[in-house]
Amino acid sequence: MKAIRVQQPGGPEMMELAEVPVPLPRPTEAVVKVSVAGVNSADGYFRDGRFRTPMPFIPGQEGAGVVTAVGAHTKTVKVGDCVAWSGVLGSYAEFVVGPEEHLVPVPASISDEQAASSMVHGLTAHYLVNDAYKLKPGETALVHAAAGGVGLLLVQMARTIGARVIGTVSSEEKARLALEAGADEVIVFTRQDFETEVKRLTDGKGVEVVYDGVGRATFDKNLNVMRLRGMLVLYGMSSGAVLPVDPAKLSEKGSLYMARTTLAHFTATRAELLARTSAIFGMIAEGKLKLRIAKTYPLAEAAQAHRDMEARKIAGKLLLVP
Amino acid sequence: MKAIQVKQVGGPEAMEVVDLPVPQPKANEAVVKLAAAGVNFIDVYFREGRYKATLPLVLGQEGAGVVTAVGAEVKSVKVGDRVAWAGLLGSYAEYASVQAERLVPIPLGVSEHQAAAAMLQGMTAHYLSHDTYPLKQGETALVHAAAGGVGLLLVQMAHNIGARVIATVSTEEKAKLARGAGAHEVILYTQSEFEVETKRLTGGKGVDVVYDSVGKTTFEKGLNVLRPRGMMVLFGGSSGAVPPFDLIVLSQKGSLFVTRPSLHNYIATREELVERSSAVFDMIASGKLNLRIEHTYPLSEVQRAHRDLEGRKTTGKLLLIP
Numbered sequence: 001m002k003a004i005r006v007q008q009p010g011g012p013e014m015m016e017l018a019e020v021p022v023p024l025p026r027p028t029e030a031v032v033k034v035s036v037a038g039v040n041s042a043d044g045y046f047r048d049g050r051f052r053t054p055m056p057f058i059p060g061q062e063g064a065g066v067v068t069a070v071g072a073h074t075k076t077v078k079v080g081d082c083v084a085w086s087g088v089l090g091s092y093a094e095f096v097v098g099p100e101e102h103l104v105p106v107p108a109s110i111s112d113e114q115a116a117s118s119m120v121h122g123l124t125a126h127y128l129v130n131d132a133y134k135l136k137p138g139e140t141a142l143v144h145a146a147a148g149g150v151g152l153l154l155v156q157m158a159r160t161i162g163a164r165v166i167g168t169v170s171s172e173e174k175a176r177l178a179l180e181a182g183a184d185e186v187i188v189f190t191r192q193d194f195e196t197e198v199k200r201l202t203d204g205k206g207v208e209v210v211y212d213g214v215g216r217a218t219f220d221k222n223l224n225v226m227r228l229r230g231m232l233v234l235y236g237m238s239s240g241a242v243l244p245v246d247p248a249k250l251s252e253k254g255s256l257y258m259a260r261t262t263l264a265h266f267t268a269t270r271a272e273l274l275a276r277t278s279a280i281f282g283m284i285a286e287g288k289l290k291l292r293i294a295k296t297y298p299l300a301e302a303a304q305a306h307r308d309m310e311a312r313k314i315a316g317k318l319l320l321v322p
Numbered sequence: 323m324k325a326i327q328v329k330q331v332g333g334p335e336a337m338e339v340v341d342l343p344v345p346q347p348k349a350n351e352a353v354v355k356l357a358a359a360g361v362n363f364i365d366v367y368f369r370e371g372r373y374k375a376t377l378p379l380v381l382g383q384e385g386a387g388v389v390t391a392v393g394a395e396v397k398s399v400k401v402g403d404r405v406a407w408a409g410l411l412g413s414y415a416e417y418a419s420v421q422a423e424r425l426v427p428i429p430l431g432v433s434e435h436q437a438a439a440a441m442l443q444g445m446t447a448h449y450l451s452h453d454t455y456p457l458k459q460g461e462t463a464l465v466h467a468a469a470g471g472v473g474l475l476l477v478q479m480a481h482n483i484g485a486r487v488i489a490t491v492s493t494e495e496k497a498k499l500a501r502g503a504g505a506h507e508v509i510l511y512t513q514s515e516f517e518v519e520t521k522r523l524t525g526g527k528g529v530d531v532v533y534d535s536v537g538k539t540t541f542e543k544g545l546n547v548l549r550p551r552g553m554m555v556l557f558g559g560s561s562g563a564v565p566p567f568d569l570i571v572l573s574q575k576g577s578l579f580v581t582r583p584s585l586h587n588y589i590a591t592r593e594e595l596v597e598r599s600s601a602v603f604d605m606i607a608s609g610k611l612n613l614r615i616e617h618t619y620p621l622s623e624v625q626r627a628h629r630d631l632e633g634r635k636t637t638g639k640l641l642l643i644p
Contacts, residue, residue, distance in 0.1 A: 131551070132577075228587050234569060244566035247541075247556055247582040255454075255587035258580050260569045265550045265577035 002322060003093030004302045007056045009049030012306035015059065015092075017299065023090070023097035025071040030100050032083060036116035036296075037091040038062035039305050039318040040149070041213075041238055046089075047306065053089065059302075060091030060320070064106055064115035068095065076100040076270070084115035084277070086123060087264060092302055094322040101270045104277045109285035117291045117317040118153075120263065122280040123273075124235060125153035127266035128211050129161060132233045132259055137162030139208040142198060142225060144218055145238065146183055147174035147315040154211055155181040156289055166201055168194050168218075170312065177292070177315050195221040206230060206254075216240040223253045231257040292316035324644060325415035326624050329378045331371030334628040337381065337414075339621070345419035347393040352422045354405060357434035358618075359413040360384035361627050361640035362442050362471065363535075363560055368411070369628065372563075375411065381624075382413030382642070386428060386437035396422040398592075404428040406599070408441035409586050414624060416644040423592050426599040431607035439613050439639040440475075442585065444602035446557065447475035449588035450533055451483060452601075454581060455553050459484030461530040464520055464547060466540055467560065468505055469496035469637045476533055477503040478611055488523055490516045490540075492634065499614070499637050516540075520547040528576075531555060538562035550576035557583055614638025 005018040025031050043059045045051040064084040067077050077083060077100055084106045085091075088098035106115045128150075129135045141158050145151045146167025158165045159182035167183040169175050175186040187197045198207060206227035212218055213236030222232050234242065250256045267273040283289035294316030297305045305318045327340045347353050359382045367373040369381060386406035389399050399405055405425040412418045428437045450472075451457045463480050467473045468489030480487045481504030489505035491497050497508040509519045520529060528549035534540055535558030544554055556564060572578045589595040605611035617640045619627040630636050 228590060229583075242569050244568050246566040247564050247580065250580070250582035251584045251587075255581065255583040258569070258572075259577065260572035261577040262573045265573075268550060 001094040002299060003058045003090075004060070004299065005056050005058055006047055009047065009055070011048070012303040012310070014047060015303045015306065020058075020093075022095045025069050025074065025097055027071040027073040028100050029071045029097050030067050030074055030077050030103055031069040031095055031097045032063075032065040032085070032103065033068045034063045034065040034091060034094060034096055034322050035112040036064050037093075037299075037320040037322070038116045038120060039309055039320060040120050041236065041309065043092075044306055044310060058090040058093050060093070061089055062086045062116060062120045063088075063091040063096065064112040064119075065096075067103070070100075074100045077103050082106040082112070084112075084119050086119040086267075092299065092320055094299075101273075104274060107281055107285065110281050113293060113296075113319060114284050114291055115281070116319060117293055118280050118284060118289075119277070121149040121153055121317065122284075122289070123267060123276050124150050124263055125157050126276050126280055127261070127263065128154060128233060128235060129157050131266055132235070132261050133209040133211075133231045135161050135163045135209065138164075140164040140166065140202060142207045142210040142222075143167045143183070144210070144212045144214045145169070146178035146181070146186060148213065148238075149317055150213055150235070152177065152181045152292055152316070153289060155183045158182075160288065166198060166207065174315050181290070194218075195224050198225040202227070209233065211235065213237075214239045215242050219243075223249060223256065226254065226256055228254040229256065230254065231259070234258070234260045235262075294318060296321055323416040324621055325380050326382070326621065327378050327380050328369055331369065331377070333370070334625040334632075336369055337624050337628065339624075342380070342415070344417045347391050347396070347419045349393040349395040350422055351393045351419045352389050352396055352399050352405075352425060353391040353417055353419045354385065354387045354407075354425070355390045355417055356385045356387040356413060356415065356644050358386055358438035359415075359621070359642040359644070360408075360438045360442055361631060361642060363558065363631065365414075366628060366632060380412045380415055382415070383411055384408045384438060384442040385413035385418060386434040386441070389425070390417070392422065398422050399425050399427075404434060404437075406434070406437035406441050408445060409589070414621065414642055416621075424595065426596055429600075429603050429607060432603045435615060435641060436606055436613055437603070438641055439615050440602055440606060440611075441599065443471040443639065444475055444606075444611070445589060445598050446472050446585050447479050448598055448602050449583070449585065450476060450555060450557060451479045453588055454555050454583050455531040457483045457485045457531065460486070462486040462488065462524060464488045464490070464529045464532045464544070465505070466490045466532075466534050466536045468500040468503070468508070470535070471639050472535060472557075474499060474503045474614055474638055475611060477505050479605075480504070482610055488520055488529065496637060503612070517543040517546050524549075528552060533557065535559075536561045537564045541567075545571065545575050545578060548576060548578055551578070552576065553579040553581065555581055555583065615641060617641070618643055
C-alpha cells in the first residue's frame with residue numbers, strides 16, 4: 001500500500017511516499033481502509049522528533065474509513081463498518097491497523113471528511129469545556145489561537161454554553177473567522193498586548209479560565225489575566241513547551257489552578273470516548289458545530305500540508321486523501 | 323505592652339521580647355486585648371525571612387480576644403466584643419490593632435483559646451476540603467503531615483464529608499492521633515514508601531486529591547499517586563519549597579491538576595471570611611471538630627515554642643498566652 005514514511009526525524013521533507021505492506025490485525029485489532037486522514041500539530045512533533053517513536057514510522061493519528069479486516073477476538077467492529085479514530089499512529093496511509101476500542105462508529109448523517117476533521121480537535125474542545133474546566137453560563141473564557149483547529153470549535157462550544165469568549169489571533173483575517181465563530185471579543189496579539197486588553201475587557205478582574213494550546217509564548221501573561229482562583233488549562237504547545245514553573249507563582253497570582261492535559265486521559269474508556277464522539281457528531285449533524293476544512297491534499301503531498309500547517313497562515317483543518 | 327519582635331531574620335533566637343506602646347487604632351481599625359495568639363508554621367517562614375516583611379516585625383498572624391478600642395469609622399465591631407482574626411501580622415503581643423473588617427465574632431460555645439487555635443488552621447482545612455478541591459463522599463484523599471495543626475483538622479473534615487482518608491505521619495504516636503481524627507489508613511513514611519503504600523491501598527488506581535503542606539520531599543511522589551485527572555493541592559512547604567517543575571509531567575502522569583492556594587484568597591471578602599469562620603466555629607461548638615490544644619506557652623517563651631514546632635515534636639495547635 002502507499003504510505004507516508006519517516007526514516008529519520010526532521011522537517012517536512014523527511015516525509016516520503018513509500019510502498020509498504022498492508023498491515024494485518026492482531027487478535028483485538030482491526031484494519032481500516034483510510035478514506036481521509038486528519039493532520040494535527042502532534043504529527044509534526046512526531047516527525048521532528050520532539051515526541052519519540054521508533055523509526056521508521058508512518059505519521060498521522062486521526063482519520064475515517066471502512067473496516068476491511070478484523071482480528072480473531074475483535075468484537076466491537078466488523079468488516080464494512082464506517083469508523084473514525086484518534087490516537088492510532090499510522091493514519092497517513094491507504095490502510096491503518098489499530099486497537100478495536102479506538103474505532104468509533106461514524107453515523108450516516110456525517111461525512112468521512114467531517115469525522116476525520118473532528119476527532120482530535122472536536123474531542124479536545126469537548127473535554128476542555130466540559131471536564132478540564134467545566135465552563136458555566138456567564139463566565140468568561142480566554143481562548144488563544146481562536147481561529148485554529150481547536151480554537152474555532154472551542155469558541156463555538158463556549159458560546160453555546162452561554163459563556164463570554166475573548167479570543168486571541170495573529171491576523172485580522174483570523175480575527176474575522178473567530179468573530180464569525182461567535183467570539184465576543186478578539187485580540188490581534190501581533191498588534192495589541194493581550195494582557196492589557198483582557199484586563200480592560202474584564203474591568204481588571206480577569207477571566208475564569210484560559211484555554212491555551214500555545215504554550216511558552218503566552219504562559220507568563222496568562223497568569224496575569226485570570227481572576228482569583230481561576231484556571232489555566234494548557235492543552236498544547238504550538239509555540240514551544242513552557243519553561244519550568246515555580247508553584248509559588250500560582251499562589252502569588254491568586255491561588256490559581258493549572259492543568260496540562262492530553263486527549264488520551266479524557267477518552268480513557270470506550271464509554272467516555274463514545275459519549276464524546278456522539279456529542280460531537282450530533283452537534284455537527286445538527287449544524288450546531290461548524291467545521292472549517294481549509295484544504296485537502298493528496299497523500300503524496302503530506303510534506304506540503306506540514307509546511308502549510310507550520311507556517312500558520314491557513315486557518316482550519318487540513319486533510320490528506322490516500 | 324509586651325510584644326515579640328524580629329529585628330533581623332534568623333532562627334528562634336531572632337525573636338526578642340520587647341516593650342512597645344499599646345497601639346492606637348486607625349480610623350478603620352480596632353484594638354484587641356489578646357487572650358491568646360496562635361502559632362503557625364508561617365510564623366517560622368516570616369521569622370526566617372522566607373516570606374518577606376518590613377523589619378522590625380511583630381510576629382504572629384492569628385489571635386483572639388476582646389475589643390478595647392475602635393477607630394472612628396468602625397461599624398462592624400464595638401468595645402467588649404469577643405473577636406478573632408487570621409492573616410494579619412502582629413498577634414504575638416498583649417494588644418494588636420487590626421483592620422476591623424477582618425475581625426470575626428466568636429460565638430458563645432467557643433472560647434477565645436479555641437478561636438485563636440482554629441482561625442488559621444481551621445479555615446485552611448475548611449477551604450481546602452470544601453472549595454479548593456471540594457471533597458465528595460466516597461472519594462479518597464491523601465493527607466500529609468496528618469497529625470499537624472492543619473492535618474488533624476483536615477482529616478476530621480474529610481472524614482465527616484465521607485471521604486476515605488489516607489494519612490502520612492512520621493511516628494507511631496502521630497499515627498494514633500491521625501487514626502483518632504478519622505484517618506482510614508495511616509502510613510509511617512519513615513518506615514515505608516508512601517508512594518508504594520498509597521498505590522497498594524488504592525489498588526493501583528491512585529487517590530482523587532493530595533493535600534500537601536510538606537512540599538519539596540513529597541511533591542513529585544504525590545503526582546505519582548494521583549489517579550488520572552486528579553488534583554495536587556500544594557498548600558505549604560515545611561520540608562522546603564517545591565522547585566520549578568516541567569509542566570509536561572502533569573500531562574504524562576495523567577493530565578493532572580495543580581494548585582498552590584493561600585488562605586487569603588479564600589477569605590478575600592468580609593462575606594467569605596465570616597462565612598468560613600462561622601462554619602469552622604459551628605463545627606467546634608457542635609463537637610464535630612475536635613481541637614487539640616496540647617501546647618500553651620507564655621508569650622515570653624516563644625523561642626521554645628518555635629523550637630518545639632520546628633523540631634516536629636508537637637502535635638495539634640500551639641498557643642502563646644500574653
